[in-house]
Amino acid sequence: MIQYFSHVDLHSFCVSIFKKIGYDSELAKQASDVLLSADLRGVDSHGVARLSGYVRLWEVKRILVDVRPSIIHETPSTAVVDGGSGLGLVVAPYSMNLAIEKALSVGSGWVSVQNSSHFGIAGIHAMMALPYNMIGIAMTNASPIVAPTFSSSRMLGTNPIAVAVPAGEEPAFIADFATTTVANGKLEIMQRLGQSIPTGWVQTKEGESSTDPNELKNGGALLPLGGDREHSGHKGYMLGSVVDILSAVLSGANFGPFVPPFPAYIPMPTFMPGKGIGHFFGALRIDAFRLAADFKKDMDLWIRSFRKANPKNINQSVLIPGDLERKMEIERKASGIPLLESVIKDLQLLGNKLGVEFPHALTIE
Amino acid sequence: MIQYFSHVDLHSFCVSIFKKIGYDSELAKQASDVLLSADLRGVDSHGVARLSGYVRLWEVKRILVDVRPSIIHETPSTAVVDGGSGLGLVVAPYSMNLAIEKALSVGSGWVSVQNSSHFGIAGIHAMMALPYNMIGIAMTNASPIVAPTFSSSRMLGTNPIAVAVPAGEEPAFIADFATTTVANGKLEIMQRLGQSIPTGWVQTKEGESSTDPNELKNGGALLPLGGDREHSGHKGYMLGSVVDILSAVLSGANFGPFVPPFPAYIPMPTFMPGKGIGHFFGALRIDAFRLAADFKKDMDLWIRSFRKANPKNINQSVLIPGDLERKMEIERKASGIPLLESVIKDLQLLGNKLGVEFPHALTIE
Numbered sequence: 017m018i019q020y021f022s023h024v025d026l027h028s029f030c031v032s033i034f035k036k037i038g039y040d041s042e043l044a045k046q047a048s049d050v051l052l053s054a055d056l057r058g059v060d061s062h063g064v065a066r067l068s069g070y071v072r073l074w075e076v077k078r079i080l081v082d083v084r085p086s087i088i089h090e091t092p093s094t095a096v097v098d099g100g101s102g103l104g105l106v107v108a109p110y111s112m113n114l115a116i117e118k119a120l121s122v123g124s125g126w127v128s129v130q131n132s133s134h135f136g137i138a139g140i141h142a143m144m145a146l147p148y149n150m151i152g153i154a155m156t157n158a159s160p161i162v163a164p165t166f167s168s169s170r171m172l173g174t175n176p177i178a179v180a181v182p183a184g185e186e187p188a189f190i191a192d193f194a195t196t197t198v199a200n201g202k203l204e205i206m207q208r209l210g211q212s213i214p215t216g217w218v219q220t221k222e223g224e225s226s227t228d229p230n231e232l233k234n235g236g237a238l239l240p241l242g243g244d245r246e247h248s249g250h251k252g253y254m255l256g257s258v259v260d261i262l263s264a265v266l267s268g269a270n271f272g273p274f275v276p277p278f279p280a281y282i283p284m285p286t287f288m289p290g291k292g293i294g295h296f297f298g299a300l301r302i303d304a305f306r307l308a309a310d311f312k313k314d315m316d317l318w319i320r321s322f323r324k325a326n327p328k329n330i331n332q333s334v335l336i337p338g339d340l341e342r343k344m345e346i347e348r349k350a351s352g353i354p355l356l357e358s359v360i361k362d363l364q365l366l367g368n369k370l371g372v373e374f375p376h377a378l379t380i381e
Numbered sequence: 382m383i384q385y386f387s388h389v390d391l392h393s394f395c396v397s398i399f400k401k402i403g404y405d406s407e408l409a410k411q412a413s414d415v416l417l418s419a420d421l422r423g424v425d426s427h428g429v430a431r432l433s434g435y436v437r438l439w440e441v442k443r444i445l446v447d448v449r450p451s452i453i454h455e456t457p458s459t460a461v462v463d464g465g466s467g468l469g470l471v472v473a474p475y476s477m478n479l480a481i482e483k484a485l486s487v488g489s490g491w492v493s494v495q496n497s498s499h500f501g502i503a504g505i506h507a508m509m510a511l512p513y514n515m516i517g518i519a520m521t522n523a524s525p526i527v528a529p530t531f532s533s534s535r536m537l538g539t540n541p542i543a544v545a546v547p548a549g550e551e552p553a554f555i556a557d558f559a560t561t562t563v564a565n566g567k568l569e570i571m572q573r574l575g576q577s578i579p580t581g582w583v584q585t586k587e588g589e590s591s592t593d594p595n596e597l598k599n600g601g602a603l604l605p606l607g608g609d610r611e612h613s614g615h616k617g618y619m620l621g622s623v624v625d626i627l628s629a630v631l632s633g634a635n636f637g638p639f640v641p642p643f644p645a646y647i648p649m650p651t652f653m654p655g656k657g658i659g660h661f662f663g664a665l666r667i668d669a670f671r672l673a674a675d676f677k678k679d680m681d682l683w684i685r686s687f688r689k690a691n692p693k694n695i696n697q698s699v700l701i702p703g704d705l706e707r708k709m710e711i712e713r714k715a716s717g718i719p720l721l722e723s724v725i726k727d728l729q730l731l732g733n734k735l736g737v738e739f740p741h742a743l744t745i746e
Contacts, residue, residue, distance in 0.1 A: 089671060092488060094488035094489055094670055096670050122457040123456030123458040123459035123491070164699050166692055167693060168692075168693050169691040179619075191623060193616045198613065214612060222693070223691075241607055242607060247579060247581050248606060258546075261546055266665070266676065267671070268679075271679070271683055274686075289682055290679070300491060301459070304458070305459055305631045311630060311631065318625075321536070321639075325532040325534035326534040327532060329531070332531045335531065
């Protein structure tokens, strides 16, 4: 059974929860904006469903709410931010704003972040650059569940990359993707449905190819984008590695197999070379390269050319990155955000514990 | 039959050819360095085998040798370079040097290039940043042979990305890969061998999955990294698109389906919104983020941790990006560069035409 909730109601609920754990109104709103944007854009795994996970991290003091992010080193176009063990949901907007400020001043800004935690969906941070006529870039490392080519060890996170590019009359181009073949959320859906999955998504704990969506739970690993060696999984491995290096080796965060886990019940790694998890943000001011008006005219042409490319199937034309999420957002703003029974139960319990009432559903399906 | 040639001899041959078409000694050497580095690193498709292709582009005046690259717009951390219709092999080092200069001054440098041509292997340009204790990034667009997800049209090039990261005691991390499942060169090898290829590499001109390596010649297309939709080919499509946008929409070069072809006998596109092909270069100064010594110590730990990851097969441990190419370079410096009979014939003809003697082989296999 699925119930639909107003995104405004869910946002208020999140704000109240974040205030209960100690954030002021502004930061509570910022964190809630990030969570709800995931739900609105259809990335259910990164929205309100994660709220109680963040609170549990605060309960065990892996997330601190009384320390603000701070700049520990900077140049005109770069900086390293110490997230102060804070919620990635507020460390990320702080850091992206810093990248934007630097881009306003010297053309581009690049901020590597240490001592942070899960920052929600990458896309929403990259999109912060759009109103400034900038290209925005956001990436993060994450706890290890991906095996590099030729290995059975979990060494990398799903390490997503987001790139947001402004256009003129067309909506912005927004790419946002994990550097694995499949997102963990999709795997969980297949597990629930009891369906087998295509090869190239996961491997067993011995490193064998598998079509069983439960292999990750059984000690197996996700495969990097591309899948096996024959299908160039080594390229996904390189891509995930670059994200890890820019986010964590460049900032002094934990990297590769040493990244701390999201679930609060999983023990921290016994050895940690850095602080928290790492992110990397970039902003490129368009008119630091060419007139923004000319760029946008060309982006419109780019987008329209791709939309007009011959479809394989008459019923499915080529999509521009961001199309599906934009459509989903319109739909969900109108009809509400669907939540699974288990997620609702979890949020109601959280509300009870912290004295915040969970909203009523709009409709039940 | 394969003959092996000294890389020094082949380099001299290239220098002489580039001088014959009008480059001075310095630029001729620079272009030859790029070509030979491809041969030494095992990227045979981008080395001396392409020399006569570049000369043919010069013959039809699609490449000009008397115009130097110039900066048409810049800020402290960014620039757009006009390649002057020059050889990408010399436009790229000029532009990468500019990115490095800017990174020395303000922490990072980003250069988007218009009006250029094929720049050889991406990796060698990114590696220029290493001696400066910088992370180097290089990418380029290319003529369209890749179909976006859901389409049968060729809309993108193989659009490679290279990222070079300095380490301490360990050799540098050097990722260099096309954003397609397979490189065109590998496809040509399978064609010659008459072997079928895995699914996910190419599609027919109608957009159907195929295992025939000849499909590209028959009007089909390469697939973006990931392959079909089920294996997340849309992520490769996004990645190739980002390369195209940074290289060409940001610089004012031709993008997507409008990028001019490499072979001089193929007519230019009837509509071209920009100038030539586009590249994008970046340099991030390590100590603009943290102490280079600390970073390198962590990179060594990163590299050693990945080398020690459990291998699936005891005979194949995990590779670090750049390992294979470094090994190949040592091997080929010692035993020579293998050239196919057809490539040798082509270079001998070129030498005869321009009055440059082609070197003798070291050994014949």
